[in-house]
Amino acid sequence: MTALAGSIPRMMRPTLAQNYPRSGFPLEDPFGDSFVSYFDYIVSTPLGQGRVNQLGGVFINGRPLPNHIRHKIVEMAHHGIRPCVISRQLRVSHGCVSKILCRYQETGSIRPGAIGGSKPKQGTTPDVEKRIEEYKRENPGMFSWEIRDKLLKDGICDRNNVPSVSSISRTMRSKFGGKGDEEEDEEEIERKELEENDRRAKHSIEGILGDRCE
DNA sequence: AACGTGACGGTTGAA
C-alpha cells in the first residue's frame, strides 16, 4: 500500500528490515532473530532511547556519538582507511563518518558542536544600549536603521556585532515604553534586514565557496 | 560502490 508508506515519516519507514543484514561485511543479528520488525530494533537502555541503525550500530537519536567512536573514526582515516570501510566497521552511517571527518579537517577537533542554548542577543550590551538612548534623546525622530548606521559610523560597533534593525527597535521599545519609531512598521524593518542580509551574502559567497569542505 | 547532501525526528540549554 503506497498510501501507507507515504503516511509514515521517512525515518520510520520499515526499510531497515529489508536492507539488513547487508552483504559485504559480517554482521551478527543484534537480536538473534532475522525476522524482527523495524519497531523491534528499539534497544532497551536505562533511558530506553538506544536504537540500532541499518549497519547494526547502536545510537541515541539526537545525541552525539560517544567520544571513543569519534576518535576511532579519525584515527582510522589517519591510517588511510576509506570512509566507507570505517562506516561499515564501526557501524556508523557513512553520512555521519563524512560529517565527522569533514569537521575534523575544518576545525581539527573531533568534538561535536555545542548543543542547545541560545546565542547571546546582539546589540544588547549595556554600552550599545546607552548609545541608542543617547541618539534617541538627541534626535527623537530617528529611525532604527539610522541609529544602526550611526553606531557603525561612530565606531561603536563593527559589521560583525552591530545589532539588527529590529533588535534596535526592540531595545527602544523596552527602554522608552511605547513604540520606538512610530513611522517604521515591522514589515519595513523586515524588508531592510532582508536587503542587508542579501548584500552581505553576496559579499561573502566567494569566501564560503572557497572554504567548502568537499 | 562510494559519498555529499538535505530532510527528518530527536535532544539540549540559554533566555
Place this chain on the structure above:
DNA sequence: TCTTCAACCGTCACG
C-alpha cells in the same frame, strides 16, 4: 519553574 526556540545530533535515502 515552565516554556520557547534555535542550535546541534545521527540516520536515512536520494542522486
